[in-house]
Amino acid sequence: MITIKDLGFSYGERNVLKNINMTLEEGRIYGLLGENGVGKTTLLTLLCGLKKPQEGSVDADGHTPFKRETELLSSQYYLSDDVATVNMKAIDYAADYGRFWEGFSMEKFVSAMKDLETDPQLKMNKMSYGQLKKTYISFALACNAKFLYMDEPTNGLDIPSKAQFRKAVTKYTREDSIIVISTHQVRDLENIIDPIIILDRQDVLLNATIEEISKKLHFDYTNNRRPDSLYSEMIPGGSIQVSLNTDEQDSKVNIEALFNTVHLHKELIKGIFSK
C-alpha cells in the first residue's frame, strides 16, 4: 500500500502540490488525470523516489522512496514520458537490465513485445519513437513490479498500439500490483483504469473508483435534453450528459466527460465525493 500524507512540492515560488493526502491500494490501476502542468509527473517522481518531498511524506510498504533502497527499487518500475535510446538490441537490453529485478521474466518480455507488434531483435537506436516506447512498456510489464508508475505511456503510440497497450496492461500485471498511469489523453485509458484520480493546481479534485463515480454521477447517452445536467457534449451518434445520480441508475462512466464535468464544477464534485 502507498500512503501519501500532507505531500507538498514546489518549483521555486510555484507551488505544484499542496497537502495531498491519499492511499493507493493493491490490485488497482490508478488513472492519474489532469491538465498539463498540474503536477502529474511531479507526483509520479515523488512516488518512485526521483524527487524528495518538500513537505509531508510518501510511504510504500514501509519504505521511503527517496531513500532508494534496493528492496523497494527491485519492486518498482518507473516508465518516464521520454525514453532513452540505447545502442543495443531490445532483447539484449532486457537480458542485461532485467536481471536487476527479481521478478523479471524474459518470456513475458518477448510475449509483450509480440503483442505490441515490435521485434525484440531490433536495435533500440534504430527504432521509431513508438517502437521504442513499446519496448520500454514491455520491459516495464516484464519486471513484475509491485509498484508500476507510467508517465504518459500512450504518447507516441498509434491508434492500434493504444488498444494493444490496454490489453497488455491487463494481461501482464500482477494481481497485487499498484499501477499508477498518468495521462492527459483520457480516452487512451478508458476501461482499464479504476480508480480515477484527477489532479488540479495543488489539489486532488477526485479520487474515486468507477463504481463510486457511477453511484454518484449519471452518464446519459440519449438525445433527451436534461435540464439538470452538469455537463453535456455532442458525440458521434448522439450526445452525452452528466448529472447527479439522484435516482441511483446504472450508467457507463465516460472518463472524458467525467474529466470535463469535474473541471467545470470543482467544488461541487469535491463535496460530493468527500462525503
Add this chain to the structure above:
Amino acid sequence: MKAKCNLKNFGRYFLHDLKEALSKSWPITLTMAMYPVLNFLIYAYIGYLQQDPYWLIDTYSISWIYEGIAILYFLFVPITCYGRYTEKTEGAGFILLPSSHTTRFASMAVISVIILPVIFIVIFMTADYMIFLAAPERFANETPLLNKISADLKFFTFDRKLHAMTVNFGFMSGLFIPFMVSSAGLCGAWLYRKGNKHAKTFLTCALSFITLMAILILIAEKTGSARWFIPENVGIMAISWVIFQIFCAICCLGYVYLRTKKIEF
C-alpha cells in the same frame, strides 16, 4: 551471508556498469590512445613535404604533448561515460536501477578512476612502443613516452654536487595524477547539469590549476625560492604534492558520492 550477497550484487552491477562504460568510451579511448600513430604519420607527412628523408621525431617536445593527451583523456572519459546521467531520461534509469547507492558509487569510481585510465595507459604505451619498433631510425634514442617515464619515474638519481646516488622523490609526482584528474572529470560529470560538460570541466580545472600555481609562486617568492630547491625540501615538496593529489581525488569523489545520493529529477 549478507556480505556474500552484497558482493554478488556488487559483482553483477559492476559487470553491467563496466560493459556500459566500455561501450560508451571505446571511441575516445582508441582515438586518444592511438595518438602516437597519428603523430608519426604527421611527422612522416611533414618530412615528405619538406623532402627530408632523414626526418626525426622530436622526442622531448612530443613527450609533453603525450602527457597533455593523457591528462585530457583522464579528465574527459568519466564525463563520456557518466555525463548524461544528470539528464532526466538517462538519470532516472541510472538512479532507479535496483542497486544500493554505495554499489553504484563504488563501481563508478573504480571504473572511472582506475580501470579506464589503466586501459588507456596500456594501449597508449603499446602504440608508442610499436611505432618505435616499426621505425626506430626515426627516434633519437627512445620513444617519447619512455623518455617521459624514465625522466619522471626514476627512483634514484646521481647528484653531481653531492657525488652520490639520491632518492628522486619526483618519481611520485606523476603517480597519482591519473586518479586525481579522472576524479575531477567524474566530479565535472555530476557537477554540471547541462551544456558542454567537457569544456566546462576543462575550464574549471585549468582555472583552478592556474590559481594554485599563482598562489605557490607567491608563497615561493615571499619565502625565498632558493630554499625550496635544497634536497631535503624537494622531498617534502614531492610528498606534499602527492598528498595534495590524493586530497583532491578524495574531495572530488566525496562530492560525487553525495551528489548521486541526493540528486533529484
